[in-house]
Amino acid sequence: MSAKSSIPQPMLEIRNLKASIDGKEILKGINLTVNAGEVHAIMGPNGSGKSTLAAVLAGREVFEVTGGEVTYCGQDLLSMAPEIRAREGIFLGFQYPVEIPGVSMVNFMRTAVNEKRKYLGQPEMGAADFLKLMRDRKALVDLDTSLANRSVNEGFSGGEKKRNEIFQMAMLEPKLAILDETDSGLDIDALKTVANGVNRLKNKENAVIVITHYQRLLDYIVPDFVHVLFDGRIVRSGDKRLAFELEEKGYDWIREAN
Amino acid sequence: MNVLLDKKILDSQLTDWYFTNRDQLMAASNSVFNSFRPEAMECFRKMGIPDKSNENYKYTDVREVFLTPFNRYIEPRKILFSVEDLFRCDIPELDTELVLLVNGWFYENRPRLEVLPNGIIIGSMAEAARQYPHILEAHYSRYADFRKDALVALNTGFAQDGTFIYIPKGVGQDRTIQVVNILLSPEDLFVQHRNLVVIEDNAMARVVVCDHSLSAHHFLTNSVTEIFVGQNARLDYTKLQNEHNSSNQLSSSFVHQEKDSHAIFNTITLHGGMIRNNVYTRLNGPGAENHTLGLFLADRNQHVDSYTYVDHAAPGCTSRQNFKGILDEKATGAFTGRILVRPDAQKTLAYQANNNILLTSEARMNTKPQLEIYADDVKCSHGATVGQLDENAMFYLQTRGIAKREARLLLMGAFGHEILKQVPVEPLRDRLNDLVDKRLKGELSRCNSCPLQCQETC
Ligand SMILES: Nc1ncnc2c1ncn2[C@@H]1O[C@H](COP(=O)(O)OP(=O)(O)O)[C@@H](O)[C@H]1O
Numbered sequence A: 001m002s003a004k005s006s007i008p009q010p011m012l013e014i015r016n017l018k019a020s021i022d023g024k025e026i027l028k029g030i031n032l033t034v035n036a037g038e039v040h041a042i043m044g045p046n047g048s049g050k051s052t053l054a055a056v057l058a059g060r061e062v063f064e065v066t067g068g069e070v071t072y073c074g075q076d077l078l079s080m081a082p083e084i085r086a087r088e089g090i091f092l093g094f095q096y097p098v099e100i101p102g103v104s105m106v107n108f109m110r111t112a113v114n115e116k117r118k119y120l121g122q123p124e125m126g127a128a129d130f131l132k133l134m135r136d137r138k139a140l141v142d143l144d145t146s147l148a149n150r151s152v153n154e155g156f157s158g159g160e161k162k163r164n165e166i167f168q169m170a171m172l173e174p175k176l177a178i179l180d181e182t183d184s185g186l187d188i189d190a191l192k193t194v195a196n197g198v199n200r201l202k203n204k205e206n207a208v209i210v211i212t213h214y215q216r217l218l219d220y221i222v223p224d225f226v227h228v229l230f231d232g233r234i235v236r237s238g239d240k241r242l243a244f245e246l247e248e249k250g251y252d253w254i255r256e257a258n
Numbered sequence B: 001m002n003v004l005l006d007k008k009i010l011d012s013q014l015t016d017w018y019f020t021n022r023d024q025l026m027a028a029s030n031s032v033f034n035s036f037r038p039e040a041m042e043c044f045r046k047m048g049i050p051d052k053s054n055e056n057y058k059y060t061d062v063r064e065v066f067l068t069p070f071n072r073y074i075e076p077r078k079i080l081f082s083v084e085d086l087f088r089c090d091i092p093e094l095d096t097e098l099v100l101l102v103n104g105w106f107y108e109n110r111p112r113l114e115v116l117p118n119g120i121i122i123g124s125m126a127e128a129a130r131q132y133p134h135i136l137e138a139h140y141s142r143y144a145d146f147r148k149d150a151l152v153a154l155n156t157g158f159a160q161d162g163t164f165i166y167i168p169k170g171v172g173q174d175r176t177i178q179v180v181n182i183l184l185s186p187e188d189l190f191v192q193h194r195n196l197v198v199i200e201d202n203a204m205a206r207v208v209v210c211d212h213s214l215s216a217h218h219f220l221t222n223s224v225t226e227i228f229v230g231q232n233a234r235l236d237y238t239k240l241q242n243e244h245n246s247s248n249q250l251s252s253s254f255v256h257q258e259k260d261s262h263a264i265f266n267t268i269t270l271h272g273g274m275i276r277n278n279v280y281t282r283l284n285g286p287g288a289e290n291h292t293l294g295l296f297l298a299d300r301n302q303h304v305d306s307y308t309y310v311d312h313a314a315p316g317c318t319s320r321q322n323f324k325g326i327l328d329e330k331a332t333g334a335f336t337g338r339i340l341v342r343p344d345a346q347k348t349l350a351y352q353a354n355n356n357i358l359l360t361s362e363a364r365m366n367t368k369p370q371l372e373i374y375a376d377d378v379k380c381s382h383g384a385t386v387g388q389l390d391e392n393a394m395f396y397l398q399t400r401g402i403a404k405r406e407a408r409l410l411l412m413g414a415f416g417h418e419i420l421k422q423v424p425v426e427p428l429r430d431r432l433n434d435l436v437d438k439r440l441k442g443e444l445s446r447c448n449s450c451p452l453q454c455q456e457t458c
C-alpha cells in the first residue's frame, strides 16, 4: 500500500520518454502529466511522433523504449503487457483501426469485456446484460446494428471504423482514453456524433488524450490543455487558445521556431 | 513388433498377398468388383507405392506409412462392441441416416441394404453389388482411374466393401446421411474401403463422413470414394477426419459432375497421423459448379498433404478451391492444386486459394498451384500464402484487454471459419466450429458428446 498523500496522484506521468524503431529515434524525450478529469489535446504535423507516443503508451512492442519512465495510477506502465494496460483502464482509439475477418464484433466485445471483468475479479457478464450493454453503447455513437453482427471493422467505411472505436471505448469504459486522429476522415455530422459520444463518457474520474491534426475537433471536445508535438518532443503547451493559434499560423510556425 | 520392412519389398509383398488370396477374394465378391481386379493389380505392380520421385507425391513419401507390418484381412473380423454403448452422435437437430463402417466393413446396425420410402438406397457396397449390379456396372471404377494412381489401383485390386448411397432421379433427402468410419482393432491394421455415391439427375444428397480411430493401434487406411452427380443434381459432402496420431490415412475421392450440377466437397482435418487427401473433380457437363474446400489443423509430427485436381472438361463451368492450414510445433503440410482447362472448355471460371499459418519456426508448408489451360476464354486465378498471424490484429485485440493466447485463438478460429462457414448443415457447422475451437485450445479433440470417445494416443 502506498502512503496516502495530500497531493492527488496524477493519472499519467510521462518523464523524458524516448523510443525508437529499427534504431531510429522517434520520441526524443516526452514529458506530460495528465490528471483525472482532464482533456488533453496533442497536435502536430505528420510524422512528428503522435501515433508512436500513443502506441508506446498502449504497449506496442515494435517500438523500443530507450529512456524515461511512465507512471500510470502509481504503477510502472512500461512493464505491463498491452492487455494488462487495457484492463487497468487504458484505451487506444486507433488512427487506422484493424480489420479482423472472421472475428465477429459481438464475440470480440464479449471476450474483451469478460477478460477485463475476470481481471478485476468480477463475474462474467450474462448474455442478456451483455446484449443490452451493446445496444445502449451502439446507440451512443449511432453505430448501425448490422455492423455489430459483422466481422471487426471488415468492410466498414472510414467513418464507421472511427465510430466503432468510440463504441468500443464506451463498452470498456476506460480511465484513460487515447484517441489517435479519431476525427480524420469524418464529415461534420459524424464528427459531432463521435465528439458527443466522448463527451457523454467523460467524467471527473477519467481522462482523455485527443490526438488531432486539426483544431476542428476541439470545437466539440474542448481540451483543458493543448500540446504541440514536433520531431519527437513537446515543443509548446498551453490552453485551447494554442490550438487556434496553430490553426491560424500553420505548422510552419512551429517548424521555423524549432 | 514394429519390425520395419524393406521399402523395396513392399510392392511385391502386396502383390503376393493379392495372388495368395485371389481365389478367395473372387469367390467372396461380385463380378463387378472382380472384373477390375487383375488389371488394377497389374497397374499397381508396374507403378508401385508412390514415393517422392512421383511428381504428384512430391511432398509425401507414401512408402513410409506402409512400413509397419500391418495385419490385413480379406474378411471382417469379429469386433466385439456395442454400437449403442459407443455411438450416439447427438449433434442437436442433426437427425441422420447413420451408416457405420468398422475397419472398412459395413456394420450391421441397420439392414445391409435398405430402400427408403422415397427410393433412396443406403447400405453396404458388397450387398449393393449383389442386389443392384446394374448401378455398380454403370458407375463403379468409372471415375477413379486406377491406371493413373497406384493407391487407387491397390484399392481396386482388393475392394470388397464400403458405403453405398443411391439417390434416384428428382429425390431430395430430408435427412443427412452420416457415415462413420470406425477403426477399432486389437492389433495394427490395414484397411481399404471402397465407397460409391450416385446422385441421379435433379436429385440431391447431403453426406457427412466422420473418421474415427477407437483403439490405440497403428492404422493405415487406403480408401477410394467415387461420387456421381447427375444433371442439375446437388452434392453437399463434408468429411471430418479425426483420428489419433498413429492413424495414417490415404484418401482418394473422385467427384464426377454432369451438366448444371452443383457440388461442395469439404474436408476438415482435425487430427491424425500422416494424411494424404486426393480430391479429383471432373466437370463433365456445361454449367457445372464445384467447391472443393479444406481446412487442416496439424501439430506434433503430423503431416497433411492435400492434392486436388479439377478437370474442366466442358464449357461454362465454375470451380472454386479454398484450402487452409494451421500448423503448430513440427507439423508439415503440402497443398498441390491442379487445374486443367481442356481446349473446348471456354467460359471457364476457376479459382484457387491456399492460405496457411505457421505457428512455429519449425512448422513447414509447401504449396504449389499447377495450371494447365488450353482454352482462351477463361478466368483463372490462384493465390497462396504461408505466414504468421497478423501482428496488427494481435495488437488490436490486446489493446482491448484480450491476452495473447486468447487473441491467437480468436484469430486462428477466424482463419478456419472461412472454410467452416461453407458447411451447409447448420447444426453440423456449429459442432465443427466448436470442435475446431477445442482443438485450437488444445482440449480434447473428439466430438465431446460422441460416446465413441476416440482416444488420443501417440
Ligand atoms: N512501424 C514503423 N516503422 C518505421 N518507422 C515508423 C514506424 N511507425 C512510425 N515510423 C516513423 O516514425 C515517425 C513518426 O510517425 P508517427 O508516430 O506515425 O507520426 P504522426 O502520428 O505524428 O504522424 C515517422 O517518421 C514515421 O515514418
Ligand SMILES: [Mg+2]
Binding pocket: A050, A051, A052, A095, A180, A181
Ligand atoms: Mg499518426
